[in-house]
Amino acid sequence: MSKSNLSKYKIVFLGEQNVGKTSLITRFMYDTFDSTYAATIGIDFLSKTMYLDDKTVRLQLWDTAGQERFRSLIPSYIRDSHVAVIVYDVSSKKSFELLDKWIEDVKIERGENVIICIVGNKNDLTDERQVSLQDGEAKAKAHGAKIFLETSSKLGYNVKSLFKKIAKTLPEFEAAGKSGEEGASEMIDINVENTTTQDGQCQC
């Protein structure tokens, strides 16, 4: 297949420092987890071809630095992104509270032309949990996020599922992804997915 015919989609990962953006991406790309990654400076860029059913897309993943001052650099690459994955850490209330700012940044730059996806990472840290699943869901609904999931990049939990859901929001896969009407109901039923999706049909 000629690479130029392949549809390409930009996905930006945003969220506070240390919530696990790099880990999530690394889990998806290489299916590995290290307890430490070097901090991300500026942005990191990765791309991956994803197959779903008989269709193929190329995802561009943009990993960002979380420190506040880097935000001034970010708008230029949010600009033509299709999907914004905003990550918080379920064991950090603060990272959850700061979600609003990130979402606002995205909306300023992209208006409604972007699929917002909220992810509560590190859900393996059950003892340290500070943000409940319900709070996460509520926030996602309030912001009109199309996807909400809790993940653990450490255990690999829900990571593939996350990317599969993202793919399903893209035009190529829309038919497959449609699960009813518009709006909140498009939020895929997490509980069902949680129990089944470790492997799914995603052949990535």
Place this chain on the structure above:
Amino acid sequence: MGHHSLQAKHSFSNSSTVSLPAERLSHLVVPSTLTANYNKSAVSKGEEEEESFHFQQNEQSNQIYSDNATATVAAVTGHLTIPKSTSRQKSLSSSFNLSVIDLYGSPNSQEQDQEQGEEGEGLSDDYEEEEPQQQQDRKPSIAQPQQSEPQINKSEYDRYGFRKQTRSVTQRQYDTWFQNKYQPHAIRRKRKWIQLFSKAGLATPDTEGLKQVRFPVKSEKLKRFVRKGIPAEWRGEAWWWFAKGNDVLQEGLYDELVVRSGNFKGKDLEVIERDLNRTFPDNLHFKSQEQGVEPEMIQSLRRVLVAFALYQPSIGYCQSLNFIVGLLLLFMSEERAFWMLVIITGRLLPGLHEMNLEGVNVSQGVLMLGLKEYVPSMFKKIMNISFDQESLKDDGENGDGYEYLRRIPPVMLTTSSWFMSVFIGSLPVETTLRVWDCLFYEDSVFMLKISLSLFKLIETQITASASSAASEESDIDEMEIFSLIQNYPKTLIDPSTLFDVIFTSRNQFNGLSQDDLVRCRQFVAEKRQTASKKNKNKSKSGGTDDLKVSRRLLANEDLWSDELYGFRSKSGAGSSIVRWNKDLSERVKRRMKR
């Protein structure tokens, strides 16, 4: 035989007890007696050497520096030759006689003999120095190590404690390159450095009991020496010397800041804390070797970063400073690392780590102009993927064709980290160190030169891939350019690949001067300032801070016209860029007089 003289004593003496000269330690609170025992056993041909190294502390040291000298690393590396000492020892010794770094291993004599024929082989590594090879006549001021087998570092870790294998380089590639090429190069270069010192009548940094290290005066020759690499174990001293550390050093201030940081409660503290273990997770010295025991290096890193945040509130802590300090600490004491950070963030990379990162935008604008001038095909490609027709129309608003300086193309976010982290993580370690050598000697214009060199190499890669992909010639998309810019530099384990580009006289940018860079920065800052003003009028937030920094970067606001950004020649035509730039300086001077 000649090679014996190359070995620093501490690396190969069978067993030595090093007492640290008290006067070198005066700036630190240290235990009154501290001895290092370095044991090496069972050295016989064809066998691995077993080494162990530990410090004995005869007295408790005082408070903040209490946990000096634990040789945790040795335990982990086993028979490896790597760390001879820990960071703290290193700091205490101010890089004399003890080193974190394993030097060269011991070369065998064949390698030495070959060397005669190697002159002029490659540009950066081997091109000729005038000195004849007369080891026998010279008496370098370091002790003769005993004869031993060539030491080959078979471990997973390199001589600085970094894991050899990365996502871009296999250990095998690393070992092959290091043993066959770089180690001989390093040995050869060190011998030349020793000769250079001896000719200049100076004692080398290896000299025992030397109170103050001096380097030869700057010259074209010394610059060439630096470009070919400073001996690893001299780097700490050399960087300090060339960056003029003594000029900024305020005796005792660092210690004071460390004490004061005890009650520092900025929000940066949390950010620093989270980055400590994410600095060099792949380096032995930064890794916890024992559950719950924090490595010395991590503690040093924390102290320096917090002290700096306290000292320089306009920067505080910015991610990437952790890498810079981390690398410095492998080569010098905490105090010196601190002052080097002051120099790097203030003089060498102005504004790059400030709260609004405006210096990043300026540096990337400068790079764009550099590309436009010297690597035009890359400039065009970046423009093509970054701006569509519409945004080019936007340009009409300011009407000057410099919209790309106001809205830095997203690709340049990748190259931003080249500057912010001074190539740590963007280039392999040994290559990064070579860049650092030159940066301190040649000033920040070297950052531009090396970036342009990288783009030259990337350009070649693109051409190569385009011709192999036959029909789709110009069809290289944003993603591919992005990944090349981001990933290709990581594969450059052999510094000569990169340094050959800069050594090639064809590349006119080699003639750029620091003045050219300063001018260009000012030009970009001014262009960006126009934008900020506009944005401010449109009442967009965030414009005011940008403005302040731009103002600061802009010394003479009215001076700059479009033709004057520093390195715009009527290109091609083989015109000498140096001459042209002189020309420009004249014009500028004349204008300034008016």
